Amino acid sequence: MPPSIPADAAHASPLTQPTAGPGGEERFQRSDLAQEVAFLTARARGRGNALANRLLSDLGLKVRPFAVLAMACSGTNPSQRELSGFLDLDPSQVVALVDMLEARGAIRRETDPRDRRSKILVATEAGLELYAQAVQRTREAEEQTLHALSPAERDQLRELLAKVVF
Amino acid sequence: MPPSIPADAAHASPLTQPTAGPGGEERFQRSDLAQEVAFLTARARGRGNALANRLLSDLGLKVRPFAVLAMACSGTNPSQRELSGFLDLDPSQVVALVDMLEARGAIRRETDPRDRRSKILVATEAGLELYAQAVQRTREAEEQTLHALSPAERDQLRELLAKVVF
DNA sequence: TGATAATATTGAGAAAGTCAATGATTTGTC
DNA sequence: GACAAATCATTGACTTTCTCAATATTATCA
Numbered sequence: 256m257p258p259s260i261p262a263d264a265a266h267a268s269p270l271t272q273p274t275a276g277p278g279g280e281e282r283f284q285r286s287d288l289a290q291e292v293a294f295l296t297a298r299a300r301g302r303g304n305a306l307a308n309r310l311l312s313d314l315g316l317k318v319r320p321f322a323v324l325a326m327a328c329s330g331t332n333p334s335q336r337e338l339s340g341f342l343d344l345d346p347s348q349v350v351a352l353v354d355m356l357e358a359r360g361a362i363r364r365e366t367d368p369r370d371r372r373s374k375i376l377v378a379t380e381a382g383l384e385l386y387a388q389a390v391q392r393t394r395e396a397e398e399q400t401l402h403a404l405s406p407a408e409r410d411q412l413r414e415l416l417a418k419v420v421f
Numbered sequence: 422m423p424p425s426i427p428a429d430a431a432h433a434s435p436l437t438q439p440t441a442g443p444g445g446e447e448r449f450q451r452s453d454l455a456q457e458v459a460f461l462t463a464r465a466r467g468r469g470n471a472l473a474n475r476l477l478s479d480l481g482l483k484v485r486p487f488a489v490l491a492m493a494c495s496g497t498n499p500s501q502r503e504l505s506g507f508l509d510l511d512p513s514q515v516v517a518l519v520d521m522l523e524a525r526g527a528i529r530r531e532t533d534p535r536d537r538r539s540k541i542l543v544a545t546e547a548g549l550e551l552y553a554q555a556v557q558r559t560r561e562a563e564e565q566t567l568h569a570l571s572p573a574e575r576d577q578l579r580e581l582l583a584k585v586v587f
Numbered sequence: 588t589g590a591t592a593a594t595a596t597t598g599a600g601a602a603a604g605t606c607a608a609t610g611a612t613t614t615g616t617c
Numbered sequence: 618g619a620c621a622a623a624t625c626a627t628t629g630a631c632t633t634t635c636t637c638a639a640t641a642t643t644a645t646c647a
């Protein structure tokens with residue numbers, strides 16, 4: 256067996272140290288990609304989403320329906336169009352989510368008297384209760400997701416992200 | 422026209438001020454949901470992703486393939502399994518992405534001599550050039566996405582997110 | 588009044604995510 | 618050394634999510 260040192264050097268045979276580090280992924284943390292905010296953000300949202308979905312599952316909810324419910328419970332009386340914009344969802348996706356939550360009796364559609372084309376979402380009593388339960392789960396998810404950050408750092412992160420997206 | 426003050430208060434008829442504010446979504450920014458880091462993160466990644474995809478489109482790339490290419494170009498010699506973990510993708514998704522990039526001639530699979538089950542990804546010359554082009558696009562996307570933040574704030578954000586996800 | 592635009596909705600098709608099964612290979616155990 | 622169990626890449630089926638065009642209803646504007 257040859258000493259596993261191929262002849263050419265440039266970029267043809269980087270098989271010299273395939274799995275160098277311990278066993279983890281620390282090896283990748285210095286890559287260009289790992290420095291991109293976009294990558295870090297995607298990873299954070301992926302992890303957070305997965306955890307939140309898990310914690311919400313016993314309520315028969317996922318993150319998306321939760322967001323719609325939360326807005327219906329917010330007292331801001333959003334229309335579906337506004338929700339579509341605020342939650343970055345296609346109008347047709349909002350329809351599906353609202354259908355589901357309305358079928359569960361958590362929210363109601365009320366046609367806006369000012370503009371009878373649009374439907375305003377309002378929470379039912381049951382919806383408010385469901386939301387109260389769900390919020391506990393998402394708070395726990397946030398707690399776990401951000402456990403590496405101090406309270407001050409969490410506020411910092413929240414404010415920086417708010418600056419970015421608003 | 423009545424003074425638009427419905428008889429019941431609680432949660433039955435919130436049709437009083439459907440579209441109060443100017444025209445935008447400032448109205449929703451004080452909702453509970455808008456305070457959740459998870460929501461802000463999802464929004465940031467959604468916006469950033471969409472922009473990056475747009476800027477990468479003339480290279481025939483999207484964010485996901487770009488990430489795989491970036492790791493193949495990183496000099497860390499990742500296996501597909503490692504990529505799956507690092508990028509939060511199902512192994513089968515990695516297969517599809519690698520197939521595509523390999524068909525384009527941007528990367529190659531090399532079976533790890535230390536473990537002949539796993540394949541290590543390495544960039545070709547053409548892949549390195551493609552990556553160089555692509556990185557310009559993603560830098561521009563990051564620039565635009567984070568335009569509201571100062572350089573110091575961008576570093577802060579990067580470090581906070583890194584703490585969260587690593 | 589009539590033309591134009593916006594809202595919710597439907598439906599179709601593409602893309603992405605999830606999961607189980609498989610062949611090849613490695614690792615651990617006797 | 619042989620055998621069982623675990624791991625990697627891969628395939629395929631399946632579900633969920635995304636994206637887009639078309640439509641009926643209602644508003645807005647000239």
